Amino acid sequence: MTLYDDATLVLKAYAPGPGADEGQAELRQAYLDHLALHGDGMWKACGAGHLTASALVIDPEREKVLLTLHRKLRMWLQMGGHCEERDTTVEAAALREATEESGITGLTLLPGGPVRLDRHPIPSPCNWHLDVQYAALAPAGAAERISEESLELRWFGYEDVAGVADTSVVRLLEATRSRL
Template identity: 40%
Template sequence: MNREQLLRTLKSYRTPFEEEKSFVEEFIALCEDPLAFSRERKEGHFTASAWIVNKRRTHALLTHHRKLNRWLQLGGHADGNDNLMEVAMTEAREESGLISLKLVDSFIFDIDKHLIPANSRDAEHFHYDVRFLIEAAMDEPLTISDESNDLAWVNYDIIPDVVKSNDSILRMLEKTSKSEFVL
């Protein structure tokens, strides 16, 4: 999914979630920026994430992010790669050590715009996160990356307690918990 395909997909993207609907036009506009997939765009840039679930849709793989000190889905910066599906799969492999990753669908699963706090290297900025639904086997060994404090398969029932008020994760959880969203 290159820049042009991403733009076409975003233009036809439909969601029943109001917050997600509010991001679509900004994502479309960002596609036009030559630096959209680069950290050089200081005010914000595209990232890609993997919502990794088991085949039975009872658990999601979450990482305890070292810098943000929160449980999140796996993902990262595009670093110039405009194929966000490829970025999501690469980040999922690098951050989990999983080999059995299977892209459930080539369509965008979720989008989210969120603020990243300033740190020693970067000023406060936005991540325009494009997410893909990925399946993996829970019995495969996990490898914790340098970017994480921990990595765990979390039962759907306790994800709300683990992620607290992270609405975007709760939205992805809802999408994989309800039959109308399950592919």
């Protein structure tokens, strides 16, 4: 099975959880339509946009989240990025990105598939990121390590996230908390 096939199956199975913001079902269909129209819709080279994978990292006590101050965007975000040829599943891409950007080994994704979807514009030539968002639990004793993609990594209490991050991260946190 290809990553494209896996993404299609993941999106077909995606069901927004209780309390999900409106528009998740429509966004799911927009992602599926995008893949149907673009055989290269998983890859950065797709000019119409491409799927990305991310994960919100949660501390073992489930009281804080680890955010990265993105080097290029200069925004506090969850860990995530582009799918790569070596990724066999969207879930594996999200876990790889979270591990690389947090420096934490032993992360485990919350069961149940993606937590939510988020589409956001990016500069040309790509135009759109169609992000498939997961949540990952850090193991006890986890120590983060900054990557070259970050200016800083920091743990934030749930109540502090809205003060530093945009609404997409806040919505991801809300959807994640409903699964914990």
